[in-house]
Amino acid sequence: MNEHAPVILDIAGTELSSTDRRRLAHPLTGGLILFTRNWQDHQQLTQLCADIKAVRPDALICVDHEGGRVQRFRHGGFTHLPPMRAFGELWMRDALAATQAATAAGYVLGAELRACGVDFSFTPVLDLDWQDTTSTQVPAPAAARGRAAPAGRPGASRSGVIGDRAFHGDARVVTLLAQSLMLGLLQAGMANCGKHFPGHGFVRADSHTEIPMDRRSLKAILADDAAPYGWLNMALTSLMPAHVIYPKVDSRPAGFSRRWLQEILRERLRFTGAVFSDDLSMEGARRIDGRLVSYTEAAVAALAAGCDMVLLCNQSLGDGHSVDELLDGLAAAQAQGQWQPDPAGEQRRLALLPVGQPPGWDELMVQPHYMQALRLLP
Template sequence: MTFHAPLMLDIAGTELNAEDRRRLAHPLTAGLILFGRNWQSRAQITALCAQVKAIRADLLIAVDHEGGRVQRFRHDGFTHLPPMRRLGEMWLDDGRGQPGAGALKACRAATAAGFVLAAELRACGVDFSFTPVLDLDYGGSSVIGDRALARDPRVVTVLAKSLMHGLLQAGMGNCGKHFPGHGFVKADSHVDMPIDRRSLKAILAEDALPYDSLNTSLMSVMPAHVIYPKVDARPAGFSKRWLQVILREQLGFAGAIISDDLSMDGARQIDGQPVSYTQAALTALDAGCDLALLCNQSLNGGAEIDAALNGLAEAQLKGWWQPQEASEQRRRQLLPQAPALAWEDLMVSPAYQQALEYLP
């Protein structure tokens, strides 16, 4: 029987309760996404991660930890990482008013940021961060804003590759987001359904260019909850054309595809009709996602998580959804392949100390 764990879920507190343990042990659970509410201290988060791995060693423990305003752990020793826009600013100006003259310095800082980010997380037992943001900084998106590296897709590509190199040095994978690009639209897909009316040609030439250039370096991609009506009537994360035809076939991407949070407003309707979380997860998987991410549903007791797990199990039994061995392999490839340095050892590591000096 083909095995495939597709659902990533969350927990409400700073330690596991009986319901959390039951859900994490479910064979259809792929992993856990952590939030600021799950954090009290390094000791606590390290113990929590150990509890998760004791249930199933293959569970992927992930977090949104980009730097700037999207950094879940901010004290008890964790470095305050700059917003990614700061790296783009370094690229454009080295202090002498010469655009592009700071490129090498910016690349070194990006590598350092990736290394520090990943090494600190891994020292506490976290496997993976959903980074880098590959969206372009058009200046009008409140949800992307300074999370973007730059406006120029070539600058974004080079800086993202440097950041990913730093992640890799610390033994962590990467996730390019939000394919094919969320930076052009002003609406926030957390609370709205953004629509980008540009042509496919325009999007491929600008926003999707980093995905094309980094197709052999990216280990995973997160599609946007954005509709591009000149390409498909469905948001990219529910679109076979975007995920299978364009991302897989045309751009040659072979890594994991992870849906953005299915509880966001941008994922609550498909083809103009409201959908359940189970329907959203099944549609994302059918479109080409390997993993379906469902966040913040533990806060009201977790009934929606249970419904999604049960719905996926029923769909499998009835043949509405078929597990994909290739998807499971791509999921497992996101797990660290080597042990991490303990926090105390990391703090005195020459590589870590040097990386701190290179941060902007």
């Protein structure tokens, strides 16, 4: 077992190339994230995952598979899951039906992925569905300060990048629906990942292309957006911080901030699960302390702040030079003492790997529990 394999990479195609195999075998590679370009149908995906495990049995095979507009595999047998807002809307009509439906969605999501050999999905989104205050929608949420849950959130979200990916605007509703979805994932043998800590829903800017700034106080953020992380800290197995700067707390984005990840997340909220960086190729990760940084510098900063794993996405396309640059650069940084492997972080990574043999695709399709879950989806 490696001391610490923190890098999550991607691949360009639907099967492994010799270069992919070499990168997977690198001692710092701990996993691989899949995208729509890596998928044709469930048979091809199953073979690809088997090939990955043949090279690296302990690799964590990941995907962004939430439902709605963030679902990498949509056809070829995969159920097209609704966006999470659909469960929040159902909650306003029938809370019990909403929790049942969220559990069903978690099971369908996890079971279909596991039937193809995928280990892990970056879900659920715990961001709040804040409404644009320039519209006529209900006031911004303040659940932890005692206001009642909103009567409905039909208008435009403040954050376009989050939008209908969020369950609801009330932290209590988000927590209960996320917990239900996580139960479904657990039934399928899959871990979970809450995102984007401490909250991305309040800011309009998209951290893929900009550096969002949330100027609220720590007290306000903990009372609303970060509340689900505290309430779910015994159920969350991992989380992903936001590429957002909260200047009243720290000058660095949350994923590069020891204050957020160590003092607040680990010590104050007592979170014990794994922490992923968000994609290091996003604009919100490329500038730290006002300076454009390399992928290696960003990875070192994230690991030093308290991330257990760092993601580099969509850089395998073309010559993939950036992927090799990160692996070589991180190895050199380790040799120079710029970061130290964390055996506890490695254990947290390994704990995300599923346990037990899932049913195959054909067996899953006729499983009574799976068919019942399909009937419960909104």
